[in-house]
Amino acid sequence: MPKKRPISRKIGNHTKEQMKEALQEIESGKKIRAVARDKRIPFSTLQRYAVKVKASKSTENVKLVPNYDVNRVFTDEQEQALTEYYKNCALMFYGLTTKDCRKVAYEMAVINKIKMPQSWIVNQMAGIDWLKSFRKRHNELSLRKPEACSLARATAFNKETVKVFFDNLQEVYKRHSAFADGTRVYNLDETATVTVQKPQKVIGPKGKNIGKVTSGEKGTLVTTCCIISAAGQALPPVLIFPRKNYKDHMIKGAPPGTLGLATPSGWMNSELFVDTIKHFIKNTSSSKENPSILIMDNHESHLCIEALDIAKENGVTILTLHPHTSAKLQPLDVGIYSPFKSYYNAAMESWLLNNPGKGVTIYDLAELIGTAFIRTMTPTNIINAFKKTGIHPFDRNVFTEEDFLPSAVTAFIRTMTPTNIINAFKKTGIHPFDRNVFTEEDFLPSAVTDRPNPNVPQNSLNVSFQDISEIEQNSPTILEKETLLGPSVNSPTFQQEPEHDSRQEPLESQREQPQEPPKPQCSKSKDTSLLSGGFSESEDDAENFSLDDEDSDWCEEDEVEDEIEILTDQKLQLNVLPRVLKEEDYVLEEAPYANSLTTISMLTFPKLISVSRD
Template sequence: MVRNYKRKKPQLEKEKLKLAVLSVLRDKKTIRTAAKEHGVNRTTLQNWVKNKTEEQASKGEVTTVSKGFQTVLSAEAESALAQYLLKCNDLYFGLTTRQVRALAYDYAKKLDVPMPIQWIRSEMAGIEWIRTFLRRQSQLSVRKPEATSLARATAFNRYNVGEFFSKLKEVCNKYQFPPQNIYNMDETGVTTVQVPDRVVSRKGMKQVGRIVSAERGTLVTLAVAVSATGNTIPPFFVFPRKKFKNNFLIGGPVGCGGAGNPSGWMNGPQFYEFLGFFQAHAHASLENPVLLILDNHESHLSIKGLDYCKENGIVVLSLPPHCSHKLQPLDRSVFGPFKKVVNTQCDNWVTSNPGTTMTIYHVPGIVKDALPLASTHKNVTAGFVCTGIFPLNENIFEEHEFMPSMVTDRAQPAAIAGPSTSIAGPSGVELGDLDQLCCICCDKLLKNQRFKLCIVCRRKAHVACVRTSDNIFTCVNCFSEPETDSEEE
């Protein structure tokens, strides 16, 4: 079958064909005479007249629309299959094209419809079927999914997002922040080894190379803060050095700052230095407070840093855990384009400096050229809009975006029976003291059985039920409450 058929002759006008059919059936003209009068091919007219009756012609119910080729699955069945695929995708359990072909075969087998012999032999639909199916179902397309951890999929739920927006609404009502005083801060990494862009190469060549500086790159952390009006504060670098020197920033963006840390990551002391850098550009004060939205990484929660925020009018609001992929403006609209531009700039640098190895001291110059192209006014403001932070829109996320968290939804295994510490089962049977039950699975803790302790509710849990390696943890019933608190003064 031809995949992309092109007509050799222009398509016949349906109205002319209908009038010609009526002339033959109703007016009793010959096919040759009717074809000549209406300018229709005689053989085509003869084929259309075959299955028409005089009763249809008298009522004017003659149709001249071709049914086209017949598919294995009906239009209703294909529509149901497409809806199922969309739901699987919303749950982050999307199917590959091969899995869809196997599912289509099983579906056709269940419906007991005739199938091509190739489907039966391979026990899956053909490659040509999946191509035409995707063409018929315009709402479907083949996409490369982004790896999303189970923690992110389950933490982004209606309750956590609602708690965040209630805190955001609370601080905004209290301080009445203008948009230029609403900031989002986040870190990203820039390495000395880039991911090469696509290049034009010899056709049929299986392995195409591109020069990079080394086998493994050295990481430099970049802290960026943007406001809801689209303004960007100069970047703050954290170099993998024990001591920071000003010459590290030669060739970097105007007004940028930096700090040193042997690992290259931002920790509590480096975040405290960033807060001083941020204060110098945001001009926050107790009379003119500034809202700083960031994730709840442990480096952002140091006592020294939070005390500095209280003294200088910086109101800190943390995002719910594992929700930055949806609620962080910088992650949504800035860092993606930034990484692409950085790779392109690194390619250009390697091309312009053949035989030279890129070091961490070249990174500020790369960022100087790349950051303005990614942190445009349009990108920054779009990030605040699509997360619902500004303008404030707590209903920005649709119901299907919370569907991945459904995989961990479960009914309460038992009901709390009054003020006592006992639990009653479905039939009112006493299951025992709360201290003797696992706070996650609600099974009884046996003697000499290892357990871990929830740091919030002080209840015990089986070691197998807890994913962290620490002896103390926060159970699923308590983990979201202390994380979204806002630090304010």
């Protein structure tokens, strides 16, 4: 026989004030047993505290309540962390059993090196007493029986699919102004109504098996298709009976305007959905002048070409839901079908009580469905169902992070697909290799600070030492012994030079006055001066290397040959830069300018080439 554990303990139930009053009465001359009986404190407990007070000669030096925290395993913060862990596991649809919770508590104590009872170490889990006390301290936790949920349904409702649905819904809302008030927004869905009800809970004696009479073992299926509007209205339902031919007496007692259909299986199919769409158009007066939105799931019976053509011709925009998301996004599933099934089962039980010994048939279901339909399809229920899904009023942020927790388990798997990984490398230009993957617009935010001078051409940045080396080899120079200061020419990028200024000790060749380059002769259209500022270290040098506006005439017919070399042998300091050359002027041939964060003492300026003015 299992051991019965006490529901409540008899020790430690007194407060500090009660114990203090009891001790004061003992000091006044009353017997301990009489005081214990009056204050409802155990005699042994009161006697123990009286001895402690007598020894210390004051109640201020004695702790008047038990110190149970001395044997406590976890602190308040650690228990709160455990509580959040248990709650998150349950919200992710991977809830822990009582045994799993005890194992997690033990593992937490081991990892944090917390002192624990010896029984925890022997059993490698926390004790059952600890779990009971833990649940009492945290009333937000309870032992519940979860509903079964398939893996597809748990992982399909994620942020990506919800975002796509609301993007499509927003696009549809923008098509017509009549969709704003919700009077033209509808939801369609089917549910199963069978001839065997689900018994409700009843009161009976303990220890006995209690049964409930039903009309059959398995029951016969009749499909009920409901259509509701975001304005709080419900259209007459569609009933599909498991018969080859439909008879009018099958819908006796159903709501007025109910459409009756028949199929051998009793389920919705493509042929019957055509009649359902016509029933919807008839009751909503949908047309191209009076359009409407119909939201439904993407079951194969709903994707009938004939039904879709009829809907398109009559101004009906069909918006389908992502698979396995109807439990959260479909108003009928969210706020209508649950109370509908409850009222339907109650109506069937009432029918069985009024007709003892008789079973429910498919010909009796229409009346039961009509009773539940009227009690369920209230404006309040319908409006709240649309509001809870965020369809109307439109609210794409209606779902919180807790709603997406079940899909968080497979979020990594859904994200790390080969397509996503390959596209990520391709977008950065890493593989396949593409140095031109970024456009000028990508560099616009850095244009303000990346260049020390606004006149520096955009395409002149980030030139490697190897590029400069090739330019120096191809460009004639009179400085045969010049070398670049800083890192080697094999370095891929510019490095910051030391603070030493090479201009303080110029070479002999640098002290020579450069010769004035020959001026090209041209008899046609004048152009502005090629260079607006000096490139040398002094104003005198700058004058020697500038072209006179009146003498520098350039024309389209003549081309300047490569022999024209301007400033080829001069050294250029980065803080002295030419103005931006226009197309009708001349551009630099891979000008080795560095970016704003690098500094080079001297650079050999490349030669200039002509540019056509097409």
